[in-house]
Amino acid sequence: MPASxxxxxxxxxxxxxxxxSAIVAVEKEAAAQQVSPNTLVNQILTQFSEFERFAKRISTxxxxxxxxxxxxEAADVDKIIELAKTAGSSIxxxxxxxxxxxVDIDSLLDHLRTLALYAHLYEYSENLDPRGQVITMIHxxxxxxxxxxxxxxxxxxxxxxxxxKLEMSDRSVILSLPGK
Amino acid sequence: MKxxxxxxxxxxxxxxxxxxLGRSSCSGLERKLKKLPGITEVYVDYVADVVEVKFDPSKxxxxxxxxxxxxxxxxx
Numbered sequence: 001m002p003a004s005x006x007x008x009x010x011x012x013x014x015x016x017x018x019x020x021s022a023i024v025a026v027e028k029e030a031a032a033q034q035v036s037p038n039t040l041v042n043q044i045l046t047q048f049s050e051f052e053r054f055a056k057r058i059s060t061x062x063x064x065x066x067x068x069x070x071x072x073e074a075a076d077v078d079k080i081i082e083l084a085k086t087a088g089s090s091i092x093x094x095x096x097x098x099x100x101x102x103v104d105i106d107s108l109l110d111h112l113r114t115l116a117l118y119a120h121l122y123e124y125s126e127n128l129d130p131r132g133q134v135i136t137m138i139h140x141x142x143x144x145x146x147x148x149x150x151x152x153x154x155x156x157x158x159x160x161x162x163x164x165k166l167e168m169s170d171r172s173v174i175l176s177l178p179g180k
Numbered sequence: 181m182k183x184x185x186x187x188x189x190x191x192x193x194x195x196x197x198x199x200x201l202g203r204s205s206c207s208g209l210e211r212k213l214k215k216l217p218g219i220t221e222v223y224v225d226y227v228a229d230v231v232e233v234k235f236d237p238s239k240x241x242x243x244x245x246x247x248x249x250x251x252x253x254x255x256x
Contacts, residue, residue, distance in 0.1 A: 127192050
């Protein structure tokens, strides 16, 4: 179910030559997780196709959660807000344009889902009904991360002329969008 | 022109991180989660260490799923 789109995507047989050390590592990990090497290889390639190949275009780095939390705690709130506004008005657009070739509400929401799936920036929950869509992002990076997310998402949707309702606490951000 | 009335059913989708749930392995989690009422699909990504769950929000809430995952994780 990569990026919440297609629960059972079509699979095709392919043959590749792979470095022996790499496949040994995959087989070892597959055994530890009690899944087939096929499942693991498929998920490695899906992560590359859905996230990594676009993330590198925006020079993504991967600090540990401990370091990330520490940097956020040490940062000045005004600087975080300024950074969030700048990032939110450019990064999501660059990411979704590279990925889907279009910028619209659905592709921006897919960006938020993708950040939960592959970047571990929060846990993500969405409820969709005729009244609209409510998305909850839960994290343990502290209040400054919630502040960043609120301003990042606001700037992201401003580009589309949309002003969603946003609420936050020190460990969650709730985004509400009215029904179409 | 008469419009056809298509009623949109409530749909829930949640992505849980296995890091924050404190689980190093998700063995058997998919099968166990699928037995819970209101859960329609479960996908465990062993590379990203996340579990994605589709559910009927009128039958179960994401907080309940999270709590059940923690319970199911204990002892596996």
